[in-house]
Amino acid sequence: MKDNKKVCLITGASSGIGYSIAKALSADGYQLILSARREEKLNGLKNDFTDVFPGDINSVEYQDKLIEYIYNQYDRCDYLFNCAGTLETGTIDDIDIERMCAMMRVNVESTFRLTYALLKRFKKQGFGHVINISSVLGTKVRPTAGAYSATKFAMEALSEALRLELAGSAVQVSCIEPGLVMTELHKNWAVHPKESMGIHEPLNTGDIVCIVKFIMDQPANVRIPKIMILPRDHKI
Numbered sequence: 001m002k003d004n005k006k007v008c009l010i011t012g013a014s015s016g017i018g019y020s021i022a023k024a025l026s027a028d029g030y031q032l033i034l035s036a037r038r039e040e041k042l043n044g045l046k047n048d049f050t051d052v053f054p055g056d057i058n059s060v061e062y063q064d065k066l067i068e069y070i071y072n073q074y075d076r077c078d079y080l081f082n083c084a085g086t087l088e089t090g091t092i093d094d095i096d097i098e099r100m101c102a103m104m105r106v107n108v109e110s111t112f113r114l115t116y117a118l119l120k121r122f123k124k125q126g127f128g129h130v131i132n133i134s135s136v137l138g139t140k141v142r143p144t145a146g147a148y149s150a151t152k153f154a155m156e157a158l159s160e161a162l163r164l165e166l167a168g169s170a171v172q173v174s175c176i177e178p179g180l181v182m183t184e185l186h187k188n189w190a191v192h193p194k195e196s197m198g199i200h201e202p203l204n205t206g207d208i209v210c211i212v213k214f215i216m217d218q219p220a221n222v223r224i225p226k227i228m229i230l231p232r233d234h235k236i
């Protein structure tokens with residue numbers, strides 16, 4: 001490990017929540033490994049203590065190489081931030097089923113695969129913390145968003161089961177459940193949800209960073225399994 005820095009793997013680091021977590025943790029002196037497909041975006045964050053490891057999280061080979069790289073370079077990983085995710089919504093008549101299935105693959109299958117692979121390492125090294133970016137829609141549903149909600153319910157279910165499995169150990173799992181955050185997630189929407197949901201001041205990624213730091217600042221005996229953060233105007 002370079003300079004005793006704690007080592008963090010951040011997926012979805014090329015934009016939005018993952019990008020802001022990366023910027024903040026870099027400023028706080030962590031050793032980072034950043035993952036996402038858009039290498040040019042990750043390169044904007046590269047420095048002596050921030051490595052970029054671009055690739056598609058759906059590739060098993062990529063995931064294996066990513067973990068191998070981290071443990072070859074640093075021989076440890078302290079945090080996994082699961083920020084990679086997509087959002088597909090639509091009515092029964094309109095939803096793009098292929099894109100919906102692709103979302104399920106990223107949000108559930110690939111995220112779970114990476115989580116289990118890292119947790120095996122965390123258990124072996126005797127420490128480690130998985131911080132999942134879930135959603136308020138991991139706790140409730142909305143018409144047209146059932147599949148997306150299901151991916152976040154799945155993340156919540158896995159996290160709670162893992163918490164029980166890991167209880168009493170130094171390895172932990174937390175879920176952050178944001179309401180609407182201004183990121184690229186809704187960039188292709190004809191009407192942005194801040195209009196359709198009447199949310200005048202959505203959260204910004206800095207609000208999520210504050211929650212991340214709150215979770216990371218807790219003493220060793222404290223666990224934060226889940227924490228919800230909503231904009232003031234959130235009504236449903």
Ligand SMILES: NC(=O)c1ccc[n+]([C@@H]2O[C@H](COP(=O)([O-])OP(=O)(O)OC[C@H]3O[C@@H](n4cnc5c(N)ncnc54)[C@H](OP(=O)(O)O)[C@@H]3O)[C@@H](O)[C@H]2O)c1
Pocket residue numbers: 011012013014015016017018035036037038039041055056057058082083084085086087106133134135136177178179180181182183184185186
């Ligand atoms: N924004 C919100 O209102 C909100 C609210 C609650 C929860 N969330 C959750 O927060 C997480 C982050 O979303 P965001 O709002 O920050 O959206 P975003 O700006 O669109 O970021 C999504 C990230 O996921 C990465 N990604 C997507 N598919 C990938 C793939 N196949 N392989 C590797 N990386 C992939 C993207 O990178 P590349 O495209 O470069 O690969 C990007 O870095 C998501 O899980 C989302 O569900 C967001």
